[in-house]
Amino acid sequence: MNCPNCKSHELSVIDSRDCDEGIRRRRLCTKCDFRFTTYERIEKPIVVVVKKDNRRERFSKEKLTHGILQACKNRPIDNVVVDRAVDEIETKINILGEEEVTSHYIGEQVLDNLKEIDHVAYLRFASVHKSFNDLRAFEREIARLDVKK
Numbered sequence: 001m002n003c004p005n006c007k008s009h010e011l012s013v014i015d016s017r018d019c020d021e022g023i024r025r026r027r028l029c030t031k032c033d034f035r036f037t038t039y040e041r042i043e044k045p046i047v048v049v050v051k052k053d054n055r056r057e058r059f060s061k062e063k064l065t066h067g068i069l070q071a072c073k074n075r076p077i078d079n080v081v082v083d084r085a086v087d088e089i090e091t092k093i094n095i096l097g098e099e100e101v102t103s104h105y106i107g108e109q110v111l112d113n114l115k116e117i118d119h120v121a122y123l124r125f126a127s128v129h130k131s132f133n134d135l136r137a138f139e140r141e142i143a144r145l146d147v148k149k
Helices: 061-071 079-096 103-117 119-129 135-147
Strands: 011-019 022-029 035-040 048-050 056-058 100-102
Touching (some): 048 103, 061 079, 061 119, 079 103, 100 103, 119 135
Parallel strands (some): 048 100
Antiparallel strands (some): 048 056
């Protein structure tokens, strides 16, 4: 890092603290006494989602949120609850530490969260994720929900 005033490399950190943007540091150029502030943030690793047909696409928190909101449409579920679920799923994905994660894994995480939030939203999402093709598949899934109560 260089001093923005004199381009010197001789810098010292005067103050460091956490903030919303990451870490805020006050710096001092020991050559020209110029003071300035820098912000550091942790760069999240890029996670690639492997789809059922082996296509790969970058993980999208917005796409995950949209999918959960679709399942919760017209249900009495607060957006804060959805945001919390999305954050929890994203954290689990990041904890894996893998460069690639399957869409199946993400779908299972969504189902685990929706099971606790709303059974109707759970069934809506499960019908797509598990590719229900008849009424019996719905009945089996409803029976599994009743058993786990």
